[in-house]
Amino acid sequence: MRTLGIDVGSTTVKAVFCEGDAVLWRDYQRHNTHQAEKVLEFLVRLEAECGLQPGRDRLFFTGSGAGVIAPLVGGRIVQEVVAVAAAVERLHPDVHFVSEIGGEDMKTIFFTASESGKGKQIYMQSACSGGTGTFIEKTARKLRIPPEDLARMPYDGHTLHKISSKCGIFAEADANSLLKSGVKVEEIVASLFEAVVYQNLATLTKGNTPMPQVLLLGGPNCFFLGLQQAWRHHLGLLWQERGVALPEDATPEMLITVPADALYYGALGCVEVAGTEPPDSGRYVGGTTLRWWVEEGQHAAKAKEGGTPLGGDPAALADFRARYGATAGPPPVGAEGHRGPVILGCDFGSTTAKAVALAPDGRLLHTAYTPSKGNPIEDARALFRDISAAGLTEIGALALTGYGKDLLRDILGADEAVVETVAHARSAIAVFPDADVICDVGGTDVKIMMLRQGTVADFRLNSQCSSGNGAFLQGVAERYGIRLEDYAEKAFAARAMPSLAMGCGVFLQSDIVNQQRKGWSAEEIMAALAAVLPLNVWVYAGQLNNLRAAGRRFVLQGGTHRNLAVVKAQVDFITARIPDAEIRVHPYAGEAGAMGAALSALDAWSPGKATRFRGFDAIEALTWRTTTSEDTVCRWCTVNCKRSFIDVELPGAPGRPWSKVPLEPGWQRVIAANSCPKGLVEDVNEMRAVKDAMEENAGVSPNIGALVREEAFRSVRLVA
Template sequence: MKRLGLDVGSTTVKGLLEDDSGTVLWQDYQRHDTKQAEKVLEFLQRLEAECGFAPGVDRIFLTGSGAGLIAPLLGAKCAQEVVAVAAAVEKLHPEVNFVSEIGGEDMKTLFFTPSGDGKSKQVFMQSACSGGTGTFIEKTARKLQVAPAELAQMGYTGLDLHKISSKCGIFAETDANTLVKSGVPVPEIIASLFEAVVYQNLATLTKGNIPTPQVLLLGGPNLFFKGLQEAWRYHLAKLWSERHVALPEGSSPESLILVPTEALYYACIGCIEIGRSEPATVGVYSGTERLQWWISEGQHEQKAREGAKGLAASAQELEQFLQSYGQTQRVMPTAEAAAAAGHTQQTVILGCDFGSTTAKAVVLSQSGEVLASQYVPSNGNPIEDAKGLMRAVRQAGFERIGAVGLTGYGKDLLKDIVGSDMAVVETVAHATAALHYIPDADVICDVGGTDVKIMLLRQGTVADFRLNSQCSSGNGAFLQGVAERYRIPLDEYAQNAFEARSIPALAMGCGVFLQSDIVNQQRKGWAREEIMAALASVLPLNVWVYAGQIQNLAAVGRKFVLQGGTHRNLAVVKAQVDFIHSKVPSAEVVVHPYSGEAGAIGAALCALDWFKSGKPTQFRGYDLIEALEYKATTNEDTVCHWCPVNCRRTFIDVQIPGAAGRPWSKVPVEAGWERVISGNTCPKGLLEDVQEMKVVKDQLEEARRAYPNIAELVREGAFKRAKEELVPAGAD
């Protein structure tokens, strides 16, 4: 008789088969891409063919997030995953006192405390938030364009560390974005991620208990990420030293922290171990017939009862939508076409948008015609992004630059370095781009990679705007992250989403809760294309209601412009159009002809105004930008102490001829170098010197006296108690 343990997790299925003697006959793990039942069926068919795993004879035990749904279909016994892991640890490592298991979307810590003849167990688990899990690490690494093989080998020891939130995956992503914008090297950001994961485990999941030797690290992230193991060893050794934990004679802290080669399979091993104590009639494998029925029919019947219709109710509705919106995006002219038309010989205007995930440049003619665009992925360093983008524009043949406008997160940092004529606020750039093509717009909705901007217009000017840049809910990076997790290319997102016949209901709001909701829907058997369609469907709610806080869409206008790279995704456009029409039936919804390049076009149009005024450009030229040398410093000497926040700034020093340098700084820089400061949360953080601060404060006070705050003066006058005149006794 054989015993099979299956761990049906949130991202992978793991299986291990043993015979009666405990010899391992077969083991494997694979990602299931939300198709848990299908992957389990594949495993079982292989086991029957390769190992003779037989219905009615052999036994099967399941654990993991998807076990509760699948186990009854196979005649399997279901075991709680923490109990299973504990059973495996007690069998294989009776000397272990603390276990950390990190999975794709959950974390567990187990304490084994001597008690009488055995050990008592305490279990703490986090499964409602992705912060500190394998998905948390992989998602941030993808954003930094770190390949999985490279991530596995990246280290922790000896690298400078930076603050990354460990309690919330969304806040961690924001912190990582800030570090990228500050020019912090990618290896330091990855090391800081490992630091955050270990901190999350030790600070949150230990609940005040001290992990004592020996320690066992389980799960894929602990097994595969070299830097994570180094972070564990550093922090545990430090903790044991500080708490005076006695170590076994002659042992080093490193030798007391174990990472077994079978770290992925402990839940499977524990399932089998639990099964040994069950009666022979429990967990007898019943074959795959009912599982096959569930996959082909049962789950679709259940989805039809529980879910909503897909993005399009019928093929005819989808066809009508594609006819109206499928060709709204203009094809950007190529550099070859611009050269053939002679545009590369003209003086042109350049607009650049340095976003959190990409850097884009648009070239305009002096009449405002779009001639070409260039697009490079963000390298995680704004100066390198600028070099790469300028290199691409030059290779396209545009040598004569009349003016340069910048927008995006890198605009202020790069303005002097590149020699930009204008640093344009993002909302102004996007509004300018929209009104250039749709001058009668009432509302502009720009959904980018990491933020959502809604601009409300009155008579062609922005009267109000809403900005959400702290939560991933509703932005493009969240959709991209889900698509990458399911291994779907982003340009195939809409194609997959439109295939869904029915979709689950996802909760509007916080990205963390939305992520948790996605995991729950996976457990119920919803496939990846259905979840992707549901995510597109809930995006308008997150954009307009959650992020924009707009309850009455009809009150803001009738003509809506959709732009930003996320609106290249036709599944998102379909959901947006349907949502807007449900609230404003007479609304006209227009997609910007160059939605992904809108910010760069707006910056270029603002630079065109500069050019037309006759002012000479400050552009430093391609050669100087290509030759730029720089160094970034982030340490205790760069911390800002002007207020209690104590921002951990980054000093980026760039070699520029004629720069004065800062020999007086705590981080001195010699003449010929110019300093750019990033990572500050207020203007004070741009200053290092007390004298500079005095000058700025004097300027602020002078401006306050010249332009007083009338509301503040009225408020003070209203609440100021009038002095009563003292009238002498006997006076008339």
């Protein structure tokens, strides 16, 4: 009798076709949210290649996506952990602990001896992506690591850093902070593997001790060398701490196994369970009904369950495109014909770096917009190469804004460092002087500014939660293999969309996983994500339940509003509450912060005024090194933040000979990854150095006020 076992997981479909103990066919492929389509493709291939026959052969399904698909082809469903346990008991009778890590879930199984044979304790996590394959892949994409390189990157031998293991979104933020602090990518990836193993051991063992032998299953455990090394390291330590006696001459490496077919244990378990079921159970009825479901049925079901498409009817979408499809401003006039100084504004954001060059009369000469390379100095180099290539080499003034403004101010020689909210408000008011509300949605933050008579009267800022920001949308698009530039077209093409919950990005991620399991496609989920963004921006992050009270004239800016799907969702949301609202998109939405910085610099500039800008050649020739070690840890409080020291070679810099990480003259230090202002001071040695400098300066430039007070309150001893 021939049996097909199919594991329809959250990210992949695995299948094995067996006759007795012989495996006739097997395959493993990503489904990119099209679970039913991928299963149908497998069945068509099996009928052609192996003679899979309706009415004769049997199908048993497992996995998070099996519930809808199995009944359509006559298959039986096996619970995931039951399937994996059945395969392990059959193929590895000596194993006592199993960890299977999937795309969006984790399972652990403890096998213990009992009077009736083997007892099993089973723990599973499927509500959050923390510690899963998606957790690793999402963060690796942020680090721009190709999958083939990620698979080979080791855990052993690298310095480790703290990365949140409970949430994939927080892990991304931690990894991004480490990268911008100059930490090596290899160390961040090793720390990621550390976080995955920690999350599995902390969450899914429930205090039990994983005993040898140990089996590691699932794609991440199979593909990532560093993850296997992290398991061996931590289990070895755990056995040593808890006094677990290992077999003589055995090492942890020998007792922790990753089988060659670790990907297929769910599917193999289905075949094992089929052997215990009645012969007529799970008879294949053919793929006709599944094909109908793929082509028609699922769309009707989604239309009934889901909401109105984001694009609306064709006429409404055409009207929207006519109004907002060409909101970009006129192209910059360029350097040709321009003579004299240029006023430059740069915005070093969390995910992108932007620059705007203005003529002294305010004309826009040039814009630059580039994804962040992770290191702020590299970001600066990329921007200034672009500006130089445009022929704008005479810089009259330079202003910075964004997260990197303070770090780069002295390194680049900026004349001003402009607070982000000030820069964005200045830019919006310059284009729309009658604006009531400015909404800036960036990569990792949301800013809402309420204006009264051209000045900011109130504002809301959300930089601590991923809900409603652009990086969340970008991460989902990348996960589905869709370019950010194609996001809007994919979202508008969806004929229906699921309802996603407003609120915390962690819960939103879980909601996306659940909707995917119901069969919603990538395009439909992306449309829903754009549709829920205004709720997260205005209600959840901005706490503005009465939007009309904020005003009537709205300006949308920030790189996220370059996405027309987001603009459509914002327009629908605002006009549903304020029918007469005027909603305008900044003509240079992505560069709005940089434009505001440039305008601030222009306000302070005057002809002949010298700039602090170091020059293009000096920036291109910058040399720096990064140190992250025990000597860089901040000890001012019990948190002990693991900071990074970025040391840049600059002429005339004083160095830091007193430091635990000494710095010779000619070098300047920037401290990154500090969690509070205290972390900008290295340690007690720096405090002493600052105090010595103050005392030395006091002798040269005495504090007259202090001398007067001292003299006025000096006690006088009277002599009789």
